[in-house]
Amino acid sequence: MNRVFVVVSALVLSACTTAGPFVTNISSDGANGLNIEKCSVQLNTFTGTVTNTGCTSQNIRLRQ
Numbered sequence: 001m002n003r004v005f006v007v008v009s010a011l012v013l014s015a016c017t018t019a020g021p022f023v024t025n026i027s028s029d030g031a032n033g034l035n036i037e038k039c040s041v042q043l044n045t046f047t048g049t050v051t052n053t054g055c056t057s058q059n060i061r062l063r064q
Helices: 002-013
Strands: 016-028 033-044 049-061
Touching: none
Parallel strands: none
Antiparallel strands: 016 033, 033 049
């Protein structure tokens, strides 16, 4: 029983949480359009670091 408590406690303390996706970058493509980059944000609660994961890029054409 004591070992189970220690293992569960270790898993809870080292958990990672993910939020997103969020727009991280918008830029012009030079041909009347926009490049939009979206990434998910992952927080590692054990080390206190935040990293971007699962980034995707999308091009949107604008009409005149």
